[in-house]
Amino acid sequence: MVRVVLLSLLLLAATAARADELLVSAAASLTNAFRDVGKLFEANNSGHKVVLNFASSDVLLAQIAKGAPVDVFATADEETMDRAEKQDLLAPGTRRILLRNTLALIVPAGGSTQLTSLNGLDAPAVRRIAIGNPASVPAGRYARDALEKAGLWSKLEPKFIPAQNVRQALDYVARGEVDAGIVYATDAAIMSGKVRVAIEIPTTRPIVYPVAIVKDARNRALAESFVKMLGSDQAHAVFKRYGFSQP
């Protein structure tokens, strides 16, 4: 019994936050790309560890606002970052735009749904459409604005299945639980075997990914070198591989 307790204490001590650890909160759509650049950073800075925290941008903001010990923050839209700035959560002068993305209308790869325009979503054959919840997911807000502009939003509202983040919307389409979904082009590319891009959706404003250092970052120097590394050619090769473009 004593041995078990001692062993658990040892494990706890080993996993407790370390000074050489960097906590990065990034939008769900950055999951795969940031995992890769995180590894790249660890390889270039031996002894340092990048801990990644993915969720919808709004959830990440709520966590930081409640005091989560985050060092670097990357969102999928300017709006969320603006709110972080307004709440005085960012280190002044560290905010910049990292990447660009595009929005896509996707359908299950094996399904019979044929969509050639946004108007096709109004057809009775399309029973359910997965989108990010506009209240907390940037991808959902881009989708809402595009559909509002097309005059379809209120007409389609009963069909919407709101997702917690863009990757959940992607998963709903990949599993065939919905007939269509709106995600980023980079998300669709990750599941290219299970989902098919019907059309690229023109957005009312460009989809950009701002990044910034959090004001209360525990390790400012490490955060700065991570953000600097995000702008390197090496990192951009990774982002390009996943379909992101440079601002």
Place this chain on the structure above:
Amino acid sequence: MSLMSTGALVPLLLTLKVASWATVLALALGVSAGYLLARTRFPGRETVDAVLTLPMVLPPTVLGYYLLVLVGRNGVIGHWLDETFGFTLVFTWQGAVIAAAIVAFPLVFKAARAAFESVDGNLEKAARSLGYGELKVFLRVTLPLAWPGILAGTMLAFARAMGEFGATLMVAGSLPGRTQTLSIAIYEAVAAGEDDIANFLVLVSSVICVLVLVASSKMLRTGYMRLRAA
């Protein structure tokens, strides 16, 4: 702030509807399974007990995933439902009921089994010797004696069903007015940074849970008193 202004009424009513149906399902299945395991002897009985208790200890996400795989549009059951009735459980309140019922089931089952096992067999024998058939013995003797225990389990099941989150979110999603129960509405409010709404919903949930617990302990006490008086 009121129930209406924060939009708490809709998730509240939905939660009560889902939890009630889930409790009814859990009660029917839990009492049957509890009685069966308390009164029959067969090899592997304890293994069956363990499997039936599993939903209580498995992470709700594991249950949610199993359910999604089974009742999803491409799942074995889900595909059949869709083909035969054009109906899918995923993203419907009925799906939320199934998820909550499975999570709440072991609470009724465990309580019912223990309650049936503690019923004095001599009383049942006496009833039989006085001419009662098996069904009558069950309905007039066994069930009334076991009832306080079953009721306690049922109240806990209702409270558990009301608070279900993980499996429900995976199977039924978070559709406002359709599948967004209180616990999911709270999660959404926090995610969206709407702390006022979250605070209010949390308060409503807490009050209801206290009410359920107080009501159940009252019902239990009167139940036992009636038993002792009988």
